[in-house]
Structure formats: structure tokens, C-alpha cells
Amino acid sequence: MRITLIGSGNVATHLGAALKNAGHYIVQVYSRNLQHAALLAYHIKAEAIDNLQQIDPNTDIFIISVKDDAIESIVKHLAPLNKLILHTSGSTDIKVLLQYRAQAGVFYPLQTFSRNKEVNFREVPLCIEGANAGITQQIKELAQTVSNNVYEVDSLQRRILHLAAVFACNFPNYLYSVAQNLLAQHNLDFDMLKPLITETADKVQQQLPTDVQTGPAVRNDELTMNKHLEMLQDQPLLQQLYQLLSQGIIKMDKGSNADK
Amino acid sequence: MRITLIGSGNVATHLGAALKNAGHYIVQVYSRNLQHAALLAYHIKAEAIDNLQQIDPNTDIFIISVKDDAIESIVKHLAPLNKLILHTSGSTDIKVLLQYRAQAGVFYPLQTFSRNKEVNFREVPLCIEGANAGITQQIKELAQTVSNNVYEVDSLQRRILHLAAVFACNFPNYLYSVAQNLLAQHNLDFDMLKPLITETADKVQQQLPTDVQTGPAVRNDELTMNKHLEMLQDQPLLQQLYQLLSQGIIKMDKGSNADK
Numbered sequence A, B: 001m002r003i004t005l006i007g008s009g010n011v012a013t014h015l016g017a018a019l020k021n022a023g024h025y026i027v028q029v030y031s032r033n034l035q036h037a038a039l040l041a042y043h044i045k046a047e048a049i050d051n052l053q054q055i056d057p058n059t060d061i062f063i064i065s066v067k068d069d070a071i072e073s074i075v076k077h078l079a080p081l082n083k084l085i086l087h088t089s090g091s092t093d094i095k096v097l098l099q100y101r102a103q104a105g106v107f108y109p110l111q112t113f114s115r116n117k118e119v120n121f122r123e124v125p126l127c128i129e130g131a132n133a134g135i136t137q138q139i140k141e142l143a144q145t146v147s148n149n150v151y152e153v154d155s156l157q158r159r160i161l162h163l164a165a166v167f168a169c170n171f172p173n174y175l176y177s178v179a180q181n182l183l184a185q186h187n188l189d190f191d192m193l194k195p196l197i198t199e200t201a202d203k204v205q206q207q208l209p210t211d212v213q214t215g216p217a218v219r220n221d222e223l224t225m226n227k228h229l230e231m232l233q234d235q236p237l238l239q240q241l242y243q244l245l246s247q248g249i250i251k252m253d254k255g256s257n258a259d260k
Helices: A010-021 A034-043 A068-081 A133-144 A155-185 A190-206 A222-231 A236-251 B010-021 B034-043 B068-081 B133-144 B155-185 B190-206 B222-231 B236-251
Strands: A002-006 A025-030 A047-049 A061-064 A084-087 A104-109 A125-130 A149-152 B002-006 B025-030 B047-049 B061-064 B084-087 B104-109 B125-130 B149-152
Touching: A002 A010, A010 A025, A010 A034, A010 A104, A025 A034, A034 A047, A061 A068, A068 A084, A068 B222, A084 A133, A104 A133, A104 A155, A125 A133, A125 A155, A125 B190, A133 A149, A149 B190, A155 A190, A155 B155, A155 B190, A155 B222, A155 B236, A190 B125, A190 B149, A190 B155, A190 B190, A222 A236, A222 B068, A222 B155, A236 B155, A236 B236, B002 B010, B010 B025, B010 B034, B010 B104, B025 B034, B034 B047, B061 B068, B068 B084, B084 B133, B104 B133, B104 B155, B125 B133, B125 B155, B133 B149, B155 B190, B222 B236
Parallel strands: A002 A025, A002 A061, A025 A047, A061 A084, A084 A104, A125 A149, B002 B025, B002 B061, B025 B047, B061 B084, B084 B104, B125 B149
Antiparallel strands: A104 A125, B104 B125
16 A cells, blocks of 8 residues: 555654555655654655645555644645545544545554554554445555554544543553652662562453452551551642542442452 | 461462472461461461461561551560561551561562462562661571562651552552443443553653653643543543543653653
8 A cells, every 4th residue: 555644753653664564655754844754754765745735646545643633634635635534543533534535534553652662563452443334444454454453443432442541551651650759759769660560560461450459448448548648748639649549449349359 | 497477368378479489488377267378378388377376486487468457466466486577568667566576577579469360479579677787687588589679678668669559550550440441331342451551561661651651631632631521521530530640740740751
């Protein structure tokens, strides 16, 4: 396939590399910032552009990976070229594309991407949606060239997945950073927590999170929780967070609860 | 060493197995519940007891792994036997032991243990503290027979580590459970989130959490955050959590911020 990437951020970078490795031809990389476009384009042997007027119409698919609120203005530009248009956003409805272009769909990778960390793209869950069954099939075939985990997911489900991903990824990472700061304040090395973080993520690969909750809150160990709240007395946001998260755990719909 | 375990929960179970595997002799396992004691004792070829009067004085070390508020009453019982007494609690000061027994210390494994999940104990960070330098050395030698990651940590630092562990383990697991429930409400499989959870934990093994924060909050993407809050309107606790965690991320002391 001849593919044009609109955007050059983390998603475009990792997806572009995966598509290139799968044997597709990347025609162009567009970014408002030509240097950003050039950096990605160089790696995947594409042309870098920073002006939508320079778009090469000789492509099969446009994949839009830009900030959610920029998608619509880009689709307007691309629609007259009569190609398949996909976006990669978790929380943007397919309708945003369909109002300008009937041949459209979604290609949402449910993963967190960082510039300096490689990801095995074959394991990335790809959530796809097409304007109709034929387009869905076309997107599915493209998706299967880069990932073993392709899911057909409608726009509502995708919105839920994106929200769930915030809870399962962005928020845990923030909590890791809270732990990092607590340790740093007492000259303790973040390395000490790494096996614990790995094990916590590892455990839910085999068992459901509700079945393996541990810690003071699930034991309703008020002595320890009160000690912790006292230690956080100079950090009101963390104190409030501790209370709210503990409250959630106490109320949670527990599983077997063998591991309190 | 001849070692007696007081308690038969997750910590005692995993620590007992590690000590046994390292060649130590486990004399007895005490629990208020004889069946619980017997289950662990069977695996590590020890005697099970449910009465502190049955304690065999022919041991070198008592390791107490019971709920924090039960530690003191147990030390009182054991002190007259004149052996080394250790506890494994993250948030109990060594002084709780020292008021009854001068030859005492702490042996705190900084890990989450579940009944049905094996852990490579050699990688578990063991935080040790002794009543004096000689005892610390003795505990260190014992610790090194089961773990490659032995740290000398005082009671204040250990309290911080325990609090940090709640933020880095118990709270993230709760957030995984929130994601699990959101997906279940929309007939989506929790499996879809597993690669994301693994990658999030994996990323902070090489980089600091503050350097790899992603998601709508760190981009200050109000459009997406408002959509998410709207989706949570029937779940006030989650809505409040979403707001508070996002607020924390927005305020966080970011690193390079290359990966928003």
C-alpha cells in the first residue's frame, strides 16, 4: 500500500515504522513543523512536507495522527482527493470523518508510545472501525500486516477503551511519579520500587485486578491508613488522592479476596 | 539457621519458601488458625501450631509476619525466650520490638505477594534494620541468603517506602480494576488492556515516571478530559478521582516532557 502520514508525533512515529517494516510504501509525512516531519520521514524513507497544498495525491490511504481538535480541519483538506482516510484517535467519533468523506475509518492503537522506547508493534491491540463492511475489511487487512491483535470496535466502545486506558496507563504512571517524589524527598532510590511495579502489572496478566487487590485499604487497616494520611499532611492533593483511592478500594466489588 | 515463622499469610508463605529453599530449617509456623499454619508448614516441612505456649525455644530467629496491630502482643510473648526477633512490616517502627527485646530488627520485603502467583524472591528488595551494627550485620547475612537486593533502611525511610509502595502498587491495581469494570460494562475484554499495562510498568524500568507521562492531562487537552468526565457522570467517585489525578498530572514537576 501507498500510505501518507498526517502528523509526526509518537503514534505516527511508531505506526509509521511498523507500516514501513511490514513492506508498505510511505509516500509523505506531513507536520506543521517541517523539522518534525523530516525526522520521521528520514527514518521511513518518505518525503517531509509542512503544507497540505504539497500533498501527493498518488497515495492509497491517509492516516491522520494529530491532536483530536485538529482532525476535522485536515479531513476537509483531504476529502476532495477521494482516498481512504483513517484517524488514530481514541476519543474521536468516526462521524467526524464521515461528514466529509464516506470512505473513512479508524485505526486506533491501544498503547502508550514514547519517543525513546521501542514497542513490539505486533502485540499492540489495534482497534479498527470502517464506514461499512467493505471498508472495515480493507482496514482489517492493513491492520493485520502490522499487528496480531486486531479488534473491530465501534466509536462508543473505542471511547470507553480510551477512558479505560487513561485509568490503566496515564494515572498509574502519575502514581509512580508520586512514589518517585516521596522517595526522592528522603534520599531513597526509585530503583527500589521497580520490582514491585513490574510484579503489580504482571499479576493482572493472569488474574483480574479485582481478585488481587492488596494493601491497607482492602484490609480496612485504619491504623496504617491514618499513619499514611498523617505523613501526607503537607501535601493536600496527595492526601485527598490517598483518601479517595482508599475509599474506592474499600467499596470495590472484590473478587475472591484471597490476597488481602 | 533455625527459624520460626509467626504468621501464615502471603508474606510468611513466600518468605518461608525462600528461606527453606536457601537451606534454612523452619522449626514451626504459628497462626491463630491451625489450618492456615498447617498449609504453610506442610510446604516447608515445619510444625504447625496455633498456641504461643507451644513455641519451641530451640530456634535462632523469630520472624513475625502478622497484622501490624498484632505485632506488639506477640513480641511480649516471645521476648523471654531471648532469641533474635524480626518483624516484616513496612510501617511498624523497630521501637515496637525494642521496648521488649534488645536483640531485634526488621526484615521488610518490598513486594506484593499473592497466594497463587510465584515471585522470584532473589529479586525482591529486602529492607533491613537492626537494633545495632552487629545485629544489622547478622540480619544482612540472613537476607543475602534469599535476595540479591538487600538495603539497610531505617524506620522512617521504611515508613516512606511503604507509603510509596501503596502509591506504586495498591493504587495502580485499583485503577486497573476501574478500567476492568469500565470495559465489562461495555462488553469489552480486559485482555485488550494488558499490553498497555505491561508497557506502562516497563517504561519506568528505564526512565523516570515524571519523564514519560502521557495522556490528555499532561497535554492539557481539555476537550478530551471534558468528554471523559461526562462519560463518568453516573460514577461520582470516579469522576472526582479523574479530576484529582488530572490536576496532579497538570501540576506535576515534569521531566523532559518529550512524550506528551
